Amino acid sequence: MPTPTALEAGRRIATIRRTRRMTQADLARAAFVSLATIKAIERGARSPSDDTLDSIAAALAVDPSRIITGSTRTDGRVHASIPALSAAIAAYDVPADVPPPTLPQLATAVAQLTEWRLAAQYARIAEHAPRLLTRSLTALHLCTGADRPRAAELLAATARSADAVAYKFGHRDLSARLIDLMRWAAERTEDRIVQATVAYVRTETFFAARAHAQGLTALERAIDAGPSPIGRDTTAARGALHMRAAVIAGRAENPYAAKHHLAEARRLSSTLPEDSYNGTRFGPDSVKAHEVSVAVSLGRDHIQTALDVAEEWTPPDSMPAERRSGFWIELARAQVWAGRPDDAFESLKVARSIAPQHTREHPWAREDTATIRRLKRADAESLTAFTEWIGAV
Secondary structure, X not given: OOOHHHHHHHHHHHXXXXXXXXXXXXXXXXXXXXXXXXXXXXXXXXXXXXXXXXXXXHHHOOOHHHOOOOOOOHHHHHHHHHXXXXXXXXXXXXXXXXXXOOHHHHXXXXXXXXXXXXXXXXXXXXXXXXXXXHHHHHHHHHOOOOHHHHHHHHHHHHHHHHHHHHHHXXXXXXXXHHHHHHHHHHHOOOOHXXXXXXXXXHHHHHHHHOOXXXXXXXXXXXXXXXXXXXXXXXXXXXXXXXXXXXXXXXXXXXXXXXXXXXXXXXXXXXXXXXXXXXXXXXXXXXXXXXXXXXXXXXXXXXXXHXXXXXXXXXXXXXXXXXXXXXXXXXXXXXXXXXXXXXXXXXXXXXXXXXXXXXHHHOHHHHHHHHHHHHHOOOOOHHHHHHHHHHOOO
């Protein structure tokens, strides 16, 4: 018999879903759960687990507490998982006493984790990553021969997804340790594309330390050491490094380097379809999104470039949620600088609708929301609600 809590949660989910003009199938796809699960939850036949509740709330662009009163916020559960993530890598060089997974089993689990990362489903990653890190490390220690490089590649991918949680939620020391683990694993892959991907992610440590000039140097060395762009995979790997180098060059106040790397990324992307992926999405649309990122990184004198790009182009739905929401967050910053707070607020709402967890934890989104609120103190109730949701009060 359905419980009152389950019935109430189901009704709220159905009501919010309809206001979003989503079908049950739409919600199932967006939340990464089965259609049968959505139907059962909406009719009150089952209560959503914390994991499922997070995914449904993210897909509906609401806080979980809007669905179940008193539910723990996503960020609280993510922060609670950090000790387990730290423990999983503390003894990375000592095999754990756990049953070793087969590489196909491990590959399936890692692919799911990567899918959650691209969709900004951080709570799901936080729940599953500690155990998967342990299993990935065990596989690497026990594999021999041709299986060992593949196990190392899977470990690097697992650590990257875990790092997305640590970095986005402000655990920078743990993020640096996970990146070191990625580098350690990449050395054992004997794969220059994997090593290029790790160099891309390592840039986070330079962003966090505001060591932008050193980060640019590190990326340029990685480009020089990377594989030649002679095929789809190697071209995508090299192009992604140029995209990243353009952004950090902007932060380093080096417009010449920023424009050079962006031009190289644009040139390489012209030979590839958008769905090229080697750990980082690369293609013409990804480069277009980075044009906005580079313009904002270069500062207020370059915001017209960001605004011009947005006038002609917006990210397609096929682009990963994390990158799409990042585009709107960066555009909002340019709009705030341009004295367009109403447009900036609309951009932030779009970012939230795409990837709520990513938007709420993004420092620029929080800072710009606070700025908009100061500029428009007597504005609509929706701005106040948004400000409270993002924690800019």
